[in-house]
Amino acid sequence: xxxxxxxxxxxxxxxxxxxxxxxxxxxxxxxxxxxxxxxxxxxxxxxxxxxxxxxxxxxxxxxxxxxxxxxxxxxxxxxxxxxxxxxxxxxxxxxxxxxxxxxxxxxxxxxxxxxxxxxxxxxxxxxxxxxxxxxxxxxxxxxxxxxxxxxxxxxxxxxxxxxxxxxxxxxxxxxxxxxxxxxxxxxxxxxxxxxxxxxxxxxxxxxxxxxxxxxxxxxxxxxxxxxxxxxxxxxxxxxxxxxxxxxxxxxxxxxxxxxxxxxxxxxxxxxxxxxxxxxxxxxxxxxxxxxxxxxxxxxxxxxxxxxxxxxxxxxxxxxxxxxxxxxxxxxxxxxxxxxxxxxxxxxxxxxxxxxxxxxxxxxxxxxxxxxxxxxxxxxxxxxxxxxxxxxxxxxxxxxxxxxxxxxxxxxxxxxxxxxxxxxxxxxxxxxxxxxxxxxxxxxxxxxxxxxxxxxxxxxxxxxxxxxxxxxxxxxxxxxxxx
Amino acid sequence: xxxxxxxxxxxxxxxxxxxxxxxxxxxxxxxxxxxxxxxxxxxxxxxxxxxxxxxxxxxxxxxxxxxxxxxxxxxxxxxxxxxxxxxxxxxxxxxxxxxxxxxxxxxxxxxxxxxxxxxxxxxxxxxxxxxxxxxxxxxxxxxxxxxxxxxxxxxxxxxxxxxxxxxxxxxxxxxxxxxxxxxxxxxxxxxxxxxxxxxxxxxxxxxxxxxxxxxxxxxxxxxxxxxxxxxxxxxxxxxxxxxxxxxxxxxxxxxxxxxxxxxxxxxxxxxxxxxxxxxxxxxxxxxxxxxxxxxxxxxxxxxxxxxxxxxxxxxxxxxxxxxxxxxxxxxxxxxxxxxxxxxxxxxxxxxxxxxxxxxxxxxxxxxxxxxxxxxxxxxxxxxxxxxxxxxxxxxxxxxxxxxxxxxxxxxxxxxxxxxxxxxxxxxxxxxxxxxxxxxxxxxxxxxxxxxxxxxxxxxxxxxxxxxxxxxxxxxxxxxxxxxxxxxxxxxxxxxxxxxxxx
Numbered sequence: 001x002x003x004x005x006x007x008x009x010x011x012x013x014x015x016x017x018x019x020x021x022x023x024x025x026x027x028x029x030x031x032x033x034x035x036x037x038x039x040x041x042x043x044x045x046x047x048x049x050x051x052x053x054x055x056x057x058x059x060x061x062x063x064x065x066x067x068x069x070x071x072x073x074x075x076x077x078x079x080x081x082x083x084x085x086x087x088x089x090x091x092x093x094x095x096x097x098x099x100x101x102x103x104x105x106x107x108x109x110x111x112x113x114x115x116x117x118x119x120x121x122x123x124x125x126x127x128x129x130x131x132x133x134x135x136x137x138x139x140x141x142x143x144x145x146x147x148x149x150x151x152x153x154x155x156x157x158x159x160x161x162x163x164x165x166x167x168x169x170x171x172x173x174x175x176x177x178x179x180x181x182x183x184x185x186x187x188x189x190x191x192x193x194x195x196x197x198x199x200x201x202x203x204x205x206x207x208x209x210x211x212x213x214x215x216x217x218x219x220x221x222x223x224x225x226x227x228x229x230x231x232x233x234x235x236x237x238x239x240x241x242x243x244x245x246x247x248x249x250x251x252x253x254x255x256x257x258x259x260x261x262x263x264x265x266x267x268x269x270x271x272x273x274x275x276x277x278x279x280x281x282x283x284x285x286x287x288x289x290x291x292x293x294x295x296x297x298x299x300x301x302x303x304x305x306x307x308x309x310x311x312x313x314x315x316x317x318x319x320x321x322x323x324x325x326x327x328x329x330x331x332x333x334x335x336x337x338x339x340x341x342x343x344x345x346x347x348x349x350x351x352x353x354x355x356x357x358x359x360x361x362x363x364x365x366x367x368x369x370x371x372x373x374x375x376x377x378x379x380x381x382x383x384x385x386x387x388x389x390x391x392x393x394x395x396x397x398x399x400x401x402x403x404x405x406x407x408x409x410x411x412x413x414x415x416x417x418x419x420x421x422x423x424x425x426x427x428x429x430x431x432x433x434x435x436x437x438x439x440x441x442x443x444x445x446x447x448x449x450x451x452x453x454x455x456x457x458x459x460x461x462x463x464x465x466x467x468x469x470x471x472x473x474x475x476x477x478x479x480x481x482x
Numbered sequence: 483x484x485x486x487x488x489x490x491x492x493x494x495x496x497x498x499x500x501x502x503x504x505x506x507x508x509x510x511x512x513x514x515x516x517x518x519x520x521x522x523x524x525x526x527x528x529x530x531x532x533x534x535x536x537x538x539x540x541x542x543x544x545x546x547x548x549x550x551x552x553x554x555x556x557x558x559x560x561x562x563x564x565x566x567x568x569x570x571x572x573x574x575x576x577x578x579x580x581x582x583x584x585x586x587x588x589x590x591x592x593x594x595x596x597x598x599x600x601x602x603x604x605x606x607x608x609x610x611x612x613x614x615x616x617x618x619x620x621x622x623x624x625x626x627x628x629x630x631x632x633x634x635x636x637x638x639x640x641x642x643x644x645x646x647x648x649x650x651x652x653x654x655x656x657x658x659x660x661x662x663x664x665x666x667x668x669x670x671x672x673x674x675x676x677x678x679x680x681x682x683x684x685x686x687x688x689x690x691x692x693x694x695x696x697x698x699x700x701x702x703x704x705x706x707x708x709x710x711x712x713x714x715x716x717x718x719x720x721x722x723x724x725x726x727x728x729x730x731x732x733x734x735x736x737x738x739x740x741x742x743x744x745x746x747x748x749x750x751x752x753x754x755x756x757x758x759x760x761x762x763x764x765x766x767x768x769x770x771x772x773x774x775x776x777x778x779x780x781x782x783x784x785x786x787x788x789x790x791x792x793x794x795x796x797x798x799x800x801x802x803x804x805x806x807x808x809x810x811x812x813x814x815x816x817x818x819x820x821x822x823x824x825x826x827x828x829x830x831x832x833x834x835x836x837x838x839x840x841x842x843x844x845x846x847x848x849x850x851x852x853x854x855x856x857x858x859x860x861x862x863x864x865x866x867x868x869x870x871x872x873x874x875x876x877x878x879x880x881x882x883x884x885x886x887x888x889x890x891x892x893x894x895x896x897x898x899x900x901x902x903x904x905x906x907x908x909x910x911x912x913x914x915x916x917x918x919x920x921x922x923x924x925x926x927x928x929x930x931x932x933x934x935x936x937x938x939x940x941x942x943x944x945x946x947x948x949x950x951x952x953x954x955x956x957x958x959x960x961x962x963x964x965x966x967x968x969x970x971x972x973x974x975x976x977x978x979x980x981x982x983x984x
Contacts, residue, residue: 365635366591366594380627385623385624385626385627386619386620386623386624387620387624391623395660395664396554398660398661398664399554399664399667402661402664402665402668403668403672407661407665410661410664411658411661414657414658414660414661415654415657417657418650418653418654418657421649421650421653422646422650425630425646425649429634429642429645429646432631432634432635433634433635433641433642433645434642466550466551467551468550468551468552468553471551471553471554472553475553
């Protein structure tokens with residue numbers, strides 16, 4: 001279609017804004033004194049807001065751009081907003097964290113913005129090369145972010161582990177892409193689907209490509225058995241980055257996982273649905289069961305995030321518009337609760353992240369009632385108690401599963417959420433029902449952190465009490481397939 | 483249609499809890515007064531529900547319907563009929579009493595305690611008034627949270643174990659019910675969670691489920707309810723929760739929470755899955771009878787009064803289940819009546835145990851003896867409550883148990899014979915306990931000179947005793963209002979069961 005170049009550029013304006021602001025922060029960094037580093041964060045925040053406005057401007061521009069590399073549809077716009085929200089909240093909660101941990105790194109904020117660009121491009125890609133480019137932009141930024149605590153061996157371990165395994169999985173994905181190209185002579189998702197349908201593709205190659213891409217995406221969203229990196233990486237990373245990693249790349253991974261499988265490979269649904277549900281069952285169960293025995297709260301939340309990927313896979317497997325809408329709803333809801341929870345974990349961990357064991361939460365309940373109440377809310381939401389976003393999200397997921405007659409899968413899912421209640425409530429038990437052995441010194445909450453907690457609380461209650469708005473939006477944001 | 487009274491009654495405690503947040507932590511007097519006045523106001527506002535309730539109308543009254551989540555067909559739909567009316571009243575009646583009972587015995591984290599208690603009241607009322615399956619589930623689950631905190635923070639020594647056990651046990655049952663609710667929703671076309679709509683589709687044959695489908699759905703609902711009741715063998719959480727909970731928690735648990743299970747059976751299992759009900763009735767009745775006898779036998783050998791009362795609940799609730807699954811007018815009305823009786827009598831027993839505990843800080847039967855000499859008023863009221871729990875004629879327990887047994891006898895003679903032995907056993911364990919605690923010589927020095935009931939404690943026990951006598955002497959006040967709802971439920975049950983049999 002003959003669009004003017006200016007109009008095409010407008011379709012990636014949010015990403016251009018984020019990149020430019022990121023570069024500006026990078027350049028300006030050395031000229032800003034250590035005490036004023038957080039003003040760079042605020043600039044990043046402005047960038048995120050500007051990008052959100054530019055994203056809002058995309059509504060109604062549905063179509064393929066840049067020779068079909070970029071797609072603008074409701075699905076991508078929904079995810080773009082989710083990612084912008086995630087990076088905004090991460091920046092906000094990092095302002096205070098970096099100061100407390102004595103990490104004065106201007107590139108930190110730029111990297112978050114670059115990672116967001118990567119995620120945005122993943123959600124907006126309609127083509128396998130673009131998928132890979134987006135994924136790598138995201139991955140390379142996150143390798144560095146995980147290791148920003150240069151003097152902390154755990155942070156180094158985290159970065160190195162993610163780097164090695166991440167490159168390995170990228171290779172799998174790339175090999176899958178190559179085979180898909182070999183079989184269909186195109187990397188465009190819709191053309192791949194057409195070639196398969198017309199019978200001109202070599203199906204043996206397609207199946208191998210499918211399996212390889214399954215591994216590549218499975219690694220990004222941390223499904224069993226490709227989850228092994230998660231606990232170590234999450235534990236060693238700076239806590240706001242852990243929060244970011246557990247919601248952002250995961251959501252982006254699911255966005256592209258779903259788009260590739262649903263748009264390019266719908267005719268082979270029967271073939272890939274089995275691995276998806278098997279991996280859903282394994283992921284939920286392993287995540288929840290292993291989380292029970294964790295004593296380090298970051299590791300516990302790492303396993304919990306594996307379990308949550310499992311719930312999302314249930315919706316993925318159920319394969320209907322309702323399933324996809326449930327994923328859209330869930331990734332956003334999950335962003336609120338997990339970022340909220342990790343923000344409090346970061347607060348309570350104090351300098352050098354000393355206090356990250358469950359016992360460090362003893363007696364907080366009545367000493368810092370607001371903090372404990374909001375953490376309880378986040379945990380109850382993660383556990384899926386009604387009137388929270390977590391419940392609404394799970395409800396939509398299981399509803400989609402039952403609609404597609406995956407009743408037993410829904411049963412495995414709900415039983416898993418009972419298991420998860422055990423370890424989430426353990427934290428609540430420790431906060432409210434145990435006394436702290438040593439004198440508890442209250443932590444002070446900075447305005448930025450306070451804002452994150454307020455937004456997360458509001459989001460959880462809003463989505464929990466009145467989910468209609470978002471689920472209606474999610475339902476019209478389902479991509480076209482078949 | 484525009485009837486907001488039920489909504490006001492349901493959410494007034496929540497409003498009170500919100501107001502409590504604003505009061506300073508150490509202003510104990512204001513906190514207690516505000517909690518008490520909220521609960522009392524809720525009770526007073528719920529009285530018009532009783533007086534304006536049309537006894538001749540079998541359907542829902544005081545209905546209110548507001549769209550809530552239109553995209554999946556969820557409504558805020560509330561209403562009451564002759565069955566739920568009394569459970570609402572029981573809840574609003576017991577809550578101010580429990581607040582009074584915690585007046586002095588709760589001395590730490592008072593503010594949070596009353597907030598949770600009021601939140602719990604809203605949750606419980608919501609369960610009884612909800613007419614939308616989604617809404618019902620929301621209340622059913624949310625209510626667990628305040629109860630969990632009440633047991634876990636203000637409970638006894640093993641409170642954490644008890645709280646977590648309670649939470650996980652009930653949650654396991656209810657998530658399966660959630661799956662069943664969603665499945666039922668899709669069987670019905672996937673457009674609405676409205677209970678009355680689904681019910682009328684079942685009645686008119688628009689929604690026909692095979693016996694297998696019914697059985698699965700029935701079981702998922704039933705197990706959730708059976709855990710809550712608790713029906714043998716799902717009862718193991720109950721003694722722990724009861725013993726560890728603070729007095730008010732036990733009263734609410736026994737008085738209201740357990741009734742949510744039996745209420746659910748009446749409201750959902752019977753009318754929606756009539757065929758499956760008939761299929762499973764023999765098994766359920768069998769479990770109910772085992773529960774009656776087992777609960778009584780275990781109660782007999784307890785050394786802790788509170789544990790004894792807890793096990794007696796297992797036995798008493800067995801009667802309720804037996805009455806429900808007799809599926810006839812007497813059995814059903816008896817069961818509903820027995821729910822109220824148990825709420826009041828066992829609630830009163832827990833309050834009495836609490837009063838003893840406040841005085842002596844022990845609940846072991848062997849520590850007591852001869853309390854009658856130093857606590858005459860207390861002993862008299864204790865006697866009345868004990869007798870009501872046994873089912874002495876002219877007291878409330880008799881009416882309920884008699885009706886249940888009458889109904890059960892019509893349905894199945896053998897079960898009834900065994901169940902009746904439960905009444906004899908209840909006389910054994912209750913009277914034996916009463917005798918060891920109240921009569922005889924004062925064996926323990928420390929029991930001498932204990933103060934008799936204070937004015938506050940009289941305010942707690944006297945209304946309950948009066949109600950016990952009233953319900954025993956003139957049960958018509960209450961039965962009259964439930965007649966038409968119960969007979970409609972049963973005629974619907976018979977008609978669908980017949981339709982399906984053809």
